[in-house]
Amino acid sequence: MHESKNNPVIAVDGGGTTCRIAYVDDVRRLIVEVGPANVASDYDGAVARLGGGLAELAAGLNVKLESLRSVPAYFGLAGVTGDRIARRVAADLPLDKVLVEDDRHPALAGAHGTADGAIAHCGTGSFQALQWQGDRRFSGGWGPVLADRASAQWVGRRALAITLDAWDGLVAETSLTEALMKEFDGTGGIVAFAATAKPHEFGQVARRVTAAAATGDERAVSLMHESAGLLLRALETMGWTPAMPLCLTGGIGPHYKPYLPARARDVVTDPKGAPVEGAISLARTFQAEQPA
Incomplete structure (x- = not known):
C-alpha cells in the first residue's frame, strides 16, 4: 500500500x-x-x-x-x-x-457539513449541537447517570417510572402502562429489570412509547411532549433560533418532530449525511x- x-x-x-x-x-x-x-x-x-x-x-x-x-x-x-x-x-x-x-x-459535521444548523441527537444517549457563523456549541452527552435527557434510555426509564406511578394511582392508567405492567410481570418485574438494565435495554422500552404515542395514548404522548420540550429548551439556551435548520438524529430523535412547537417543527430537515x-x-x- x-x-x-x-x-x-x-x-x-x-x-x-x-x-x-x-x-x-x-x-x-x-x-x-x-x-x-x-x-x-x-x-x-x-x-x-x-x-x-x-x-x-x-x-x-x-x-x-x-x-x-x-x-x-x-x-x-x-x-x-x-x-x-x-x-x-x-x-x-x-x-x-x-x-x-x-x-x-x-x-x-455529518448533518450540516460546513453550513449553519443544529442537531438534537437522541439515540441510546443524547446531546445537542449547533454551528453558526463558524462557532460550534455543544450540550449534553454526559451519560445516562447525569444527563442524556430525551434519549431512548431516558424515555424507557421514564415510561417504567410512570407505569409504577399508574399502579400507585398517582396518574391514570393507559394502554401503555397496562402493556408494560403485563410485559414485565408486575411491579416486581419492573423493579428487578431496572436494577440491572443497561442503557440500550431501557432504550428498547422506548419503542413501546413511540408506538403508543402514535395511537394517541395519553401517557405516551405526554412523555414525548416532555422530552421534545427538554430538547428545545436546551437548543434555545445554546442560541438556536428558527433561522437555523434543525436535524433530529439517532434512533428516537426523528420521532420527536410531531411533538415540537411549530417554530421548531417547520425547520426540521434531513441530515446531509x-x-x-x-x-x-x-x-x-x-x-x-x-x-x-
Whole structure:
C-alpha cells in the first residue's frame, strides 16, 4: 500500500450502540461495523472492539494492520468527556497519527457539513449541537447517570417510572402502562429489570412509547411532549433560533418532530449525511494539518 500516493485516512464514528470504522483513499472506500464504543462506560471493551475493527479493516484491504499505522486517523467516540481520556484512547490504539474527540463532532459535521444548523441527537444517549457563523456549541452527552435527557434510555426509564406511578394511582392508567405492567410481570418485574438494565435495554422500552404515542395514548404522548420540550429548551439556551435548520438524529430523535412547537417543527430537515461521513470530513481536516 502506498499511503502517500493514495491519500488515505481512517475515520471512526463510535456510538454507544454501533461503531463504524472507515478507510478512504483516492480509489477505495471500506467501512466496517463493530459493537458499542463508549470509552466511559466500558473502556477496555471499547478499545478492544476498536482494535478488532481496525484489524478487520486491514483484512478487508488485504494488508497487514501495521501498514495502517502511519495513516492519519480521526476517532469520534461516545464517552470522550475530556482531554485525559482522549489522550489515553489515542495511546492505546495501534496508530501513530490520531485525533480523538467525542462523537458529537462527527454527528454535527455529518448533518450540516460546513453550513449553519443544529442537531438534537437522541439515540441510546443524547446531546445537542449547533454551528453558526463558524462557532460550534455543544450540550449534553454526559451519560445516562447525569444527563442524556430525551434519549431512548431516558424515555424507557421514564415510561417504567410512570407505569409504577399508574399502579400507585398517582396518574391514570393507559394502554401503555397496562402493556408494560403485563410485559414485565408486575411491579416486581419492573423493579428487578431496572436494577440491572443497561442503557440500550431501557432504550428498547422506548419503542413501546413511540408506538403508543402514535395511537394517541395519553401517557405516551405526554412523555414525548416532555422530552421534545427538554430538547428545545436546551437548543434555545445554546442560541438556536428558527433561522437555523434543525436535524433530529439517532434512533428516537426523528420521532420527536410531531411533538415540537411549530417554530421548531417547520425547520426540521434531513441530515446531509451520516455521522461517519462527518468523521471522514474531520479526518480530512486532520490530515491536512499534518506536517509534510
